[in-house]
Amino acid sequence: MMIINPSRFSGGGGGGGDPHFANVVLLCGFDGADGSTTMTDESQAGRTLSVFGNAQLDTGVAPPFGTSSLLLDGTGDYLTAPDSEDFNFGTGDFTIEMFVRTAATANSNYLLVHAGSSGNISYTWRCNASNQQDVVWSTNGIGTFNLVGASGGVPLTTWKHLCFERSGSKLRLYADGVMETSSTTILASALFNSSAVLAIGMRSTSTTNGFNGHLKEIRITKGVARYNSDAGFTVPTAAFPRG
Template identity: 35%
Template sequence: MSRPRAGYIGFNRVPEASGAHSPATGIWTLREAEALKRAGTWPNTDGDPYFSNVSLLLHMDGASGSTTFTDSSGTPKTVTASGATISTAQSKFGGASGSFGSSAYATSPISSAFEFGTGDFCVEAFVFVTSFSNARIVGIGQGANGGGPYTGWSLRISSTLVGFYRYDGATETDRSTSHSAAANAWHHIAVSRSSGTLNTYLNGTRLASVTDTTSYNRINSDNLEIGRVNFGGTTIPLNGYIDELRITKGSARGYTGSTISVPSCSGRQRRLGDHRLRCAVQQQRRFIVEHVR
């Protein structure tokens, strides 16, 4: 009498650590799977350990020309396009990204989920800038309604500076630092704060680390804006594309060292905060556990 043999059924085998074996269809036994995990060659399909802290997660995926921007966080927010569209012209992951420009941005109603106070947080995204300006990638309280030059916080990039910025009408907090990123290329930008230390990262390398106890809360009731800043009635757009925008409140996501791991399509990396593998070969696949006789 035959007995069940537990195995992993998938679309291909996972290459061994040596990389000498090419993918092939087949079934993995649990013993094989555990051996591959120990060797570090089994895809990591664990969920995001900080997912419950994610306030906004925009993968910017969809059909070219679409104006639907879906928030994939655990508490989805409404995101409204104002000229911004999904574009397949450029993409870091998923075959599409958000296209932004002088009259193209998106908004989400202000929420306490976007207010960090003096606590830990992380704001990050992949950006592809076609022409640099003193642009904001994302921010809150832009002073659009009242016309005042206020911003609760904003993630910015210019031709020479990258970082975090706040102005409450009296005190300016500029946590920007110099960079050498080129236009017309994808860059991962992240600003995190952990226990009063604010770190700025570009493509996985920390550019600056400073003591920061600023309260990054709203100045007014203006929307969160993506792809531009309306700074006291003056609009400063981001000319280019944004992919994988993620805002995390209450956690710095472990972004505290001199370097951080940046998601990529090499090996077993995934897009930000997702449970799906994002490499070209592994895109939107599932590994299924079944009993096979």
């Protein structure tokens, strides 16, 4: 395990400022030299990320923008951020998004997970064996509900912008700006406040098999539903603003 202490980054980017930048609680662009294990959270929180296995930056596969992305090989490779009140969404809106390129079909293609064992589950977001987005979420940490996107919606070796969002009583999943599914089952309930670490590319309860492929530009915005549209939205074509 390697512990990386990130430096704060407050400059602009992405062609303009972000009016919700103060609400961004995690922002990982995965920019750097090929093979680097230096991972930074570029949000104002400047979180420390822990790097496990062979997780590293890679320039061998061209990302949607920039020159590098996070490479995970599916076997013990992942990142974590310590649990934080910033990751407790409560009854509020949120937007979790990233660019994803899967290299193999598997139920273990975990994107972002804030969940421990039963009794400590907030959500688990993955691409499943049908190459579709699959979110398991809970309001009490034990009982779970599913939000599942289109079958084949995340095809192999293809970059996709994926988004998991809450707006009021509605949860949505988008792929490349198209809403794949939504649910109002959550009503006015709070998403459970898990005390588990926030894991990128893996579950915290089983750290052998995880995401196989590349990830780019992970952003979590707390308190804001950035897209909030059943009709979809235009996918960003540049790095998210850093201020």
